[in-house]
Amino acid sequence: MRINVSGLLKSAIGTVRDYRLSDTVNISGSDSLVEGEVSLVRTDRGVLVKAALATEVELSCGRCLSRFRLPLTMRMEEEYFPVVDVMSGGSLTAPNEPGCFTLDEHHDLDLTEAVRQYALMAVPMKPLCREDCSGLCPSCGQNLNRGACGCVDQEIDPRWAKLLERQLSEDQ
Numbered sequence: 001m002r003i004n005v006s007g008l009l010k011s012a013i014g015t016v017r018d019y020r021l022s023d024t025v026n027i028s029g030s031d032s033l034v035e036g037e038v039s040l041v042r043t044d045r046g047v048l049v050k051a052a053l054a055t056e057v058e059l060s061c062g063r064c065l066s067r068f069r070l071p072l073t074m075r076m077e078e079e080y081f082p083v084v085d086v087m088s089g090g091s092l093t094a095p096n097e098p099g100c101f102t103l104d105e106h107h108d109l110d111l112t113e114a115v116r117q118y119a120l121m122a123v124p125m126k127p128l129c130r131e132d133c134s135g136l137c138p139s140c141g142q143n144l145n146r147g148a149c150g151c152v153d154q155e156i157d158p159r160w161a162k163l164l165e166r167q168l169s170e171d172q
Contacts, residue, residue, distance in 0.1 A: 008047060028058065028119075047103070066129050101113070
């Protein structure tokens with residue numbers, strides 16, 4: 001996911017270059033195809049990247065632990081800063097901002113890490129294989145999406161019995 005931007009760095013501020021992106025990125029332990037539109041804008045400090053991207057990541061369900069593929073869409077906006085002046089070849093200092101992205105010494109803009117970070121932020125905290133996932137039986141571990149297990153209902157913990165009685169009386 002590398003784009004050489006030396007020509008863009010020599011252009012006037014506000015110059016825009018558009019690209020179609022299709023490449024793989026290791027997002028959550030496996031490679032995922034990332035596709036979309038990328039727009040690069042020359043700024044006074046570097047290159048602003050605006051992108052609308054789509055991918056799929058393989059995850060484990062938060063209830064039943066099954067592996068499934070989750071489609072993700074991301075809108076990305078990041079500024080990349082040069083470390084070498086494109087005209088003179090002299091060194092430049094990147095802004096003292098934590099987590100800022102830089103262009104390498106050959107004026108290549110590498111989107112891989114930014115795409116990975118945006119994709120990880122787009123993943124839900126508790127991913128579900130489907131909205132009505134039944135999860136696992138707490139006794140035997142059977143995946144309840146595949147059918148009921150043979151477990152007998154357990155007795156209610158006596159500490160919770162009063163709450164159950166109250167709920168049953170409210171339901172009547």
